[in-house]
Amino acid sequence: MKVMYQEKHIRSQDGLRIYLRDYNKYNVNNIPIICLPGLTRNSKDFHNFAKIFCGSRRVISIDMRGRGKSDYDNETKNYWKPDIYMADIFSVTSSLNIHKGIYLGTSLGGLMAMQVALIRPSSVSGIILNDIGPDLPVKGVMAIHKNLSKNLEFNNWNEAKAFYENKYKSHHPNFSSEQWLDQTKNTYIEKNNLIISDYDIRILSEAVNTSQSSNLWQLFKAIKKIPTVCLRGELSDILIESTFNKMKLEKEDLIQLTVKDCGHNPQLDEPEVVSKLEFFFSLIDKS
Template structure:
């Protein structure tokens, strides 16, 4: 346990034997659901650090929080088979991690790809999902947004120092995130890089970028509306960045129509995907989960 940082490292075996990692914040509490945090395509458990501390240390409703590193990200092993970097395999990895931890149900928070994994989990093990927070993701994604992600990953710079990395992130994403402070950008840079003798490098398997190479953005992207409709009875909070290119306002409206009980938050001055530790988002997420837990 790294008491100074507020979490412990947990390693477990994927169904195919790959060594995977998650961070565990707080202690199991029989009165309160645990929270499972699932990051974006090339992101990792560090994205949720501040939110996880908040959720795990609240005086009245402290919850255990589990934040996963998918295979090929951060402290999880890289997979030599690129085809295994897909939402279905990663959903199976999450279920294996939860089984290893003895967690049979939880509130789930999914950013981008993490939200797609939640849709798959709803089909594989619906009883596990007690409440859902989707961060800038829905059952339909905009081709423009996915193309933008592929573009900046393919042309990503190779900064040697923290300050170079911070400047690169601001130049790449600044127009989409005018609301962020210097401290916000610094946390982002720390979350997505690791230090090596050659300088900072992105903390994910470079082969992940290749998984987007074959996407034809001139054709409609597959959607997950049937899987989303199956979540109609599950308490749901959908967060959208006001400047998001991946989750459109029209899709958010359609989600609301199909899930009338869904709560929504639009985050001004942020794009894809909003930083969940900023503004009043931690409090609003906690209150949403508390309310769902109390109703249950």
């Protein structure tokens, strides 16, 4: 069954157009989910998740500036300013008249979700952290930068898929050929008869200039009273096991799930993830 969604562009506070997908916009019975993607990722990553859950609630997935169908920013430093991302997110929720939501964030998106909770705690009913925590291992972060900072071009989708599968096979050893093609098409776009990255490559140029001194554990404390699920890929080099365990010590009511045979990051449509999130949503809807 084909799942329909509305495509929209919202003007940000500085005039850039922010793209989003709006699934089941007329469902107002349950609290909506706002999906925030990873560093260079986009709204396409949440399509399979939305197909599963949009039958019971509204699902919004956003292309942050410089990604997917959103405008690129001429000021590349803005890609590393949390307040810019917050303003973009609030522009979206305000335009859609969403005053309270469940925030689902993958990787960088999870840090954004916690930042929303810090600034506007009353607007957050729950948080789902997808393979992200308050400690970022240098090795894992550097691997991401190395893999994403090159301006790649491919002649066709098969060529792009072969490259992508070879690069990330260790993260998802059990992916099918169809899943690899889906992931490839979530990552790249066809333009001028070439397959290229679906994000502004300059995002990574600012990464080396960004301070890593911010205390993410202080940010994690902002969600202490907010119902939260944390998902971790068993093979992840971004959310390592020791950090995962420490998060539970800091937040005793944290709901956790480790997805086996999975690296960075869980795809959100795994049966065990769906079951855990259905339970989580039922708790929030009852509260």
